Amino acid sequence: MNKIRINLYIYNIRKFRKRKILQALCLFPSLSETDKSKRYRRDKMAASNHTVLQFNAPSTVSLSAKVDPLVIFNICDCYVRRPDQAERVIGTLLGSVLPDGTVDICNSFAVPHTESSEQVALDIEYHHNMLVSHQKVNPKEVIVGWYSAGLGVTGGSALIHDFYSREVPNPVHLTVDTAFRNGEGTIKAYFSVNLALGDLQLAAQFQEIPLDLRMLEAKRLGLDILKTTVVDKLPNDLEGMEVTMERLLALIDDVYKYVDDVVEGRVAADNSIGRFIADTAVSLPKLSPSAFDKLVNDSLQDQLLLLYLSSIIRTQLGLAEKLNTAADQIL
């Protein structure tokens, strides 16, 4: 039975050195006594492997991460510009930790590194230089973790994570799958949990945490600009207004169609949607027609006034300019 246990141990360890295995083997006899006497917390994943590895319980504060679209843009840009022989890019994530434990990732920069099957080398000085430069602009941004784009979580990742955990107590690791392996691009965030065997650090397990893409600015920009590869012209005021009106019209049409369908029995009625529609229809302010007309007309007149004023000013400018440059002829 001891032999079976050894095999399972080796199967579970992600990063190991020979010395540690031997140590584990030596500890073996003592462990078989302790696992009967101690109580272990079993993780669902571990249950199937019959391990007796001990986990540090993840903190009770729910950890989640929020990412700015800028960070994703940065990462993709770095990936596209990576040197030819590198398979992945690595960089630092900057941001802040909110009081409820959420990690807010605002910015990032790439760090040159070299990687081979045996070791990973990261340019630490570059990392510090860039950090100092970034903090000159925005002193509130601190390191919150690191990212890698190109491959998933590998053995090398654990070493790099180690380095980052020396800078920050609980770094977040972000992976961006640029190869679109599952037919879709996935962005995942992890934070690591140490697996310890008694006092021995055996492995680091990357646990996934929920990731929230905060697309506020992207929305503000207009996703059309960001989605296509080329946009020929930035829309100005009135064109944007036109697009919005069209969208509004389309939405209203959809609602009409839906209500018609429900009335005619083609679609099952959904009470919550019905309530929404009723609420919206009721939210139009109840004013008598004359009062409302007066309101609208007053606003119209104000706007017209401003328009008139600006036209007068422009005429004045044209006139003043002519007078200024032609005035020499008076003499």
Added chain:
Amino acid sequence: MANSMARSFLQVAATEEVASPLRVVQIEGLVILKIIKHCKEFSPALVTGQLLGLDVGSVLEVTNCFPFPIREEDEEIEADGANYQLEMMRCLREVNVDNNTVGWYQSTILGSYQTVELIETFMNYQENIRRCVCIIYDPSRSNQGVLALKALKLSDSFMELYRANSFTGEKLREKNLSWVDIFEEIPIKVANSALISAFMTELESDTPVTQCDYDHLQLSTTPYMERNMEFLIECMDDLSMEQQKFQFYYRSLSRQQAQQQSWLQKRRSENMARKAVGEEPLPEEDPSNPIFKPIPEPSRLESFLITNQIANYCNQINGVAGQSFNRLYLMKSLLDK
């Protein structure tokens, strides 16, 4: 065929390439997001940053940018600023980012960016870079739902005049330069790499409504219009002050001319008297006399800049008023039903 290949290196180096005029500025989505983030974070303070990219034919590609820290006016921190810039450029070079400065960006409030400092910065950049552009971002106007991003460049004729540092009336009329010719606005094109567009398309599904739309349909524009009007009124005051300077100059010029005429008359009559007596006539000119000193003409640069600014405000007001009309008519029809 053999002739063209036999051109010596000297000849090739001697032929100057004619720079094709800049027609389009192509910006990457990444740069726009960075600019927006930086300007919004520090609004209402004004911030600047550097643009990096490539100059290709008639298109100026902007591929990356980095922000400048807010600088105090202090001697040692000036050197710090230069160090920061060099450091950032060096670091970015190592990760294969285009290391080429193509201009700078700055944020503004309500479009009041036409200042003499802008022109001076342009001249500074123009010394080193053949083509540079300034991108102006207006975070307050972007709250109205428009992406207020503009690419500016000084026109060539204006640059020559500025170098000669003469803004007198005749020179300007010679060149046919008026206040519209100072800044040239260049159309902006947005480009994204295929990887990014794939990610964005996938991560953010097509929502029927974006934040932009909510901003467009906002009925209350009064605070924005009010501020616009305030700035406009201040500018009009400045403009009238400049006009007064000109009037003063012309009045003193005409007064001086009148004095010169009267002095000349006196001299002439004196000379007549002397001739009658037989003495030598005095010279008709007297350069040491103060009334012959030419009065310097005030520079028109300030008034041009102010005029530009006013025109900008007017344009903005027009834009917002147009949008408001749309909204008001929409409201009207909604309640008519």
